[in-house]
Amino acid sequence: xxxxxxxxxxxxxxGSLHAKLKILYAKREKREKDYQTIKxxxxxxxxxxxVIYKKLSCWQRTQVARHSSRPYTSDxxxxxxxxxxxxxxxxxxxxxxxxxxxxxxxxxxxxxxVGHQKGRNTQENIEFNFGMPNPEGYRKALRLFKLADKFxxxxxxxxxxxxxxxxxxxxxxxxxxxxxxxxxxxxxxKVPIIAIVIGEGGSGGALALSVADHIHMLENSVYSVISPExxxxxxxxxxxxxxxxxxxxxxxxxxxxxxxxxxxxxEEVPGGAHRDSMLxxxxxxxxxxxxxxxxxxxxxxxxxxxxxxxxxxxxxxx
Amino acid sequence: MQNNIDSPDGQNNNDYESWLDRxxxxxxxxxxxxxxxxxxxxTWVKCENCLSxxxxxxxxxxxxxxxxxxxxxxxxxxxxxxxLSDKNSFKELFSQIKTSDPLEFKTAGNSYKDKISLLQKxxxxxxxxxxxxxxxxxIPILLSVMEFSFIGGSMGxxxxxxxxxxxxxxxxxxIPFISVARSGGARMHEGILSLMQMAKTSAGTSMLSKAxxxxxxxxxxxxxxxxxxxxxxxxxxxxxxxxTQIGFAGPRVIQEAVKQKLPKNFQSAESLLENxxxxxxxxxxxxxxxxxxxxxxxxx
Numbered sequence: 001x002x003x004x005x006x007x008x009x010x011x012x013x014x015g016s017l018h019a020k021l022k023i024l025y026a027k028r029e030k031r032e033k034d035y036q037t038i039k040x041x042x043x044x045x046x047x048x049x050x051v052i053y054k055k056l057s058c059w060q061r062t063q064v065a066r067h068s069s070r071p072y073t074s075d076x077x078x079x080x081x082x083x084x085x086x087x088x089x090x091x092x093x094x095x096x097x098x099x100x101x102x103x104x105x106x107x108x109x110x111x112x113x114v115g116h117q118k119g120r121n122t123q124e125n126i127e128f129n130f131g132m133p134n135p136e137g138y139r140k141a142l143r144l145f146k147l148a149d150k151f152x153x154x155x156x157x158x159x160x161x162x163x164x165x166x167x168x169x170x171x172x173x174x175x176x177x178x179x180x181x182x183x184x185x186x187x188x189x190k191v192p193i194i195a196i197v198i199g200e201g202g203s204g205g206a207l208a209l210s211v212a213d214h215i216h217m218l219e220n221s222v223y224s225v226i227s228p229e230x231x232x233x234x235x236x237x238x239x240x241x242x243x244x245x246x247x248x249x250x251x252x253x254x255x256x257x258x259x260x261x262x263x264x265x266x267e268e269v270p271g272g273a274h275r276d277s278m279l280x281x282x283x284x285x286x287x288x289x290x291x292x293x294x295x296x297x298x299x300x301x302x303x304x305x306x307x308x309x310x311x312x313x314x315x316x317x318x
Numbered sequence: 319m320q321n322n323i324d325s326p327d328g329q330n331n332n333d334y335e336s337w338l339d340r341x342x343x344x345x346x347x348x349x350x351x352x353x354x355x356x357x358x359x360x361t362w363v364k365c366e367n368c369l370s371x372x373x374x375x376x377x378x379x380x381x382x383x384x385x386x387x388x389x390x391x392x393x394x395x396x397x398x399x400x401x402l403s404d405k406n407s408f409k410e411l412f413s414q415i416k417t418s419d420p421l422e423f424k425t426a427g428n429s430y431k432d433k434i435s436l437l438q439k440x441x442x443x444x445x446x447x448x449x450x451x452x453x454x455x456x457i458p459i460l461l462s463v464m465e466f467s468f469i470g471g472s473m474g475x476x477x478x479x480x481x482x483x484x485x486x487x488x489x490x491x492x493i494p495f496i497s498v499a500r501s502g503g504a505r506m507h508e509g510i511l512s513l514m515q516m517a518k519t520s521a522g523t524s525m526l527s528k529a530x531x532x533x534x535x536x537x538x539x540x541x542x543x544x545x546x547x548x549x550x551x552x553x554x555x556x557x558x559x560x561x562t563q564i565g566f567a568g569p570r571v572i573q574e575a576v577k578q579k580l581p582k583n584f585q586s587a588e589s590l591l592e593n594x595x596x597x598x599x600x601x602x603x604x605x606x607x608x609x610x611x612x613x614x615x616x617x618x
Contacts, residue, residue, distance in 0.1 A: 164547075166567030166575045171585060174595050176546035176566040183520035184527075184552050203504075204516060204547045204566070211517050225504045225513040225544070230571070235425045235506065249509045250421050256510055259420070308521045312482060314514040315475035316420035 004069040004274050009060050013052060014271075017045045049271030056220065059246035061253075062228060064220040065199045069274040071281065073100050073115030073158040076198065079281035080288070081106050081113060087147075089140060093173065096137030098129040098161070099209075101144045106156065107289055112148035114141045114209060115158030118199070131200075132165035135178035138208050142182050149189045154295070156288055157209040159197040162227060164205030179208040186211035187308055192295035194288055196266070197221045197253075198273075213307050214291040215261065217253040218280070219268040223261075224251035261314055263291075365389050381602040390539065390559045390602050395448045398463045398498050402606055403452035408461065410450040411487070412480045417445055420475070423507040430507040433469070443468050446501070447477045449484035454496070455610040457617075460488035463498040464545075470502030473545055477505075478515025481549065485522030489529035494613050498536045499550040503543020516548035523552040532616045534609060537564050537587070537596075555597050555612055557605070558587035564596075 003022045006014055024030070024038050056064070064070070077084050081104035089095040100117040103110065116133065119125035141157075148155045164175055186193065195212035201223030217223060228246035233239040256262040266283050273280040295303065362371050367389035377383075381401055382391045393401070399408050423430035438444055446468040452461045462481050464471045481497070488495035504512040526533045535553025537546075540563035547566050550556075558564060565585035573580060583589045590596045600608050
């Protein structure tokens with residue numbers, strides 16, 4: 001057992017419980033009494049966390065969405081899918097490791113899975129480029145979408161990225177063009193597409209995997225046009241106004257749901273998805289299953305028309 | 319997604335060997351300041367680049383391209399419309415769709431709502447895009463022109479909706495759709511709704527494709543972020559004006575991320591052409607003729 005890092009807003013109420021649990025978890029030879037204490041403390045922690053998590057601000061949710069122990073694409077693949085086979089490369093230039101893609105079986109059905117992949121430590125983060133794709137990542141994703149189309153396999157995507165990588169090479173190799181191409185081409189993919197925002201839905205880099213028939217969002221994930229930090233540095237001219245920017249942007253799941261962008265919000269356990277990855281994965285699996293059932297019944301023509309309609313109706317004006 | 323463009327007097331320019339080597343986009347002021355750079359009323363105008371005094375009459379004849387240095391001066395949406403469409407042929411569409419403030423967006427002391435009404439009064443422009451029907455050398459087209467002076471030409475719900483509806487109409491009528499882009503990207507003040515306009519306008523391009531309506535995307539100074547990463551990069555033919563800055567992330571953001579000097583002509587139309595992301599760079603003087611030539615060949 002491991003104790004996840006506490007976020008600043010959790011420290012005051014959960015700090016002492018955490019410290020006690022940490023000691024008990026680390027104890028080599030646990031006695032019956034220790035297990036009982038652990039159980040008791042865990043229950044107590046959960047009820048305290050529930051109180052805090054009942055009302056999180058948009059900035060606090062952003063922190064939870066970025067938590068270093070939060071389940072990533074690879075965790076969901078492990079928990080929900082069978083026989084995952086990773087597929088590499090865009091067949092043009094490179095294999096972008098910030099996007100994990102492959103074939104898998106979901107509840108007995110062949111599917112294609114594509115998602116942003118973050119790392120848990122420095123070495124992994126270098127490997128996965130902090131989940132920030134270069135153009136090759138989007139091209140690899142599109143290659144897989146077309147493969148899914150060819151073999152009539154539904155597509156499931158996991159969204160978790162700070163955004164597309166702002167690099168010199170990325171620009172030279174057509175970052176904007178790669179994202180735009182995915183946005184356009186995904187409207188012509190003749191199989192159901194289901195997207196789940198599991199952590200950070202960072203701008204165009206997230207959108208390029210989320211032109212889907214159904215979009216689900218985990219309760220404490222965020223989805224926005226710009227990160228709170230970047231928004232603050234432009235509109236407040238100071239990145240330290242990130243909290244204010246997050247509230248102004250309203251980057252939470254509720255807002256996305258209110259505007260009809262997201263189809264459902266998947267509940268997390270009190271204290272965030274990272275406190276129970278298995279249970280969170282189970283809920284995500286159920287949402288996918290439900291969507292698949294609905295979408296599989298639709299004809300290709302209906303599916304494509306409704307996908308366009310879903311995005312065509314998003315917008316608020318007088 | 320919206321990117322601030324480095325200011326002309328910023329220290330970032332010191333990295334270039336001389337001011338002659340500076341890419342042209344460093345002449346662009348920040349998004350907020352840009353409102354002041356429209357062509358003023360009067361007989362004489364100073365070129366934004368070489369500072370030559372040019373007469374309005376001369377400029378008018380030369381499509382507002384500097385006669386001395388070939389700088390393509392910033393022109394208003396209406397000037398663009400008269401440049402590309404036949405005389406009095408433009409009929410504006412979907413102007414009844416007006417900006418709201420869905421997030422009740424506020425920064426310290428500033429509300430989005432106030433900003434909108436202030437700009438509408440000051441600029442006599444209601445949003446960052448104008449769309450309509452027109453003819454181009456007698457060819458019926460749907461035309462969309464963005465307005466940079468309106469919150470950096472940023473794309474929010476109204477911009478997305480107007481462009482999408484115009485694309486849909488072009489697809490229904492099976493006529494060409496021509497877009498003039500200039501934008502800092504998606505509009506922050508409408509949050510996720512702005513992000514979704516990228517998908518929405520891309521859906522529009524997919525409808526144009528299916529209908530067989532040619533889509534010609536003209537990219538002008540500057541076009542960045544969510545607009546480059548959506549419909550502007552999806553034209554059947556993509557044309558840019560000379561020396562236009564075109565990119566996804568802003569130069570300052572990239573410089574901060576990679577901690578190294580940006581190459582010469584980085585994100586310039588010329589380098590995009592070299593890297594294979596543009597079909598051609600066309601001088602504003604030849605643009606209308608080039609467009610009608612392309613459309614006639616495609617529709618023949």
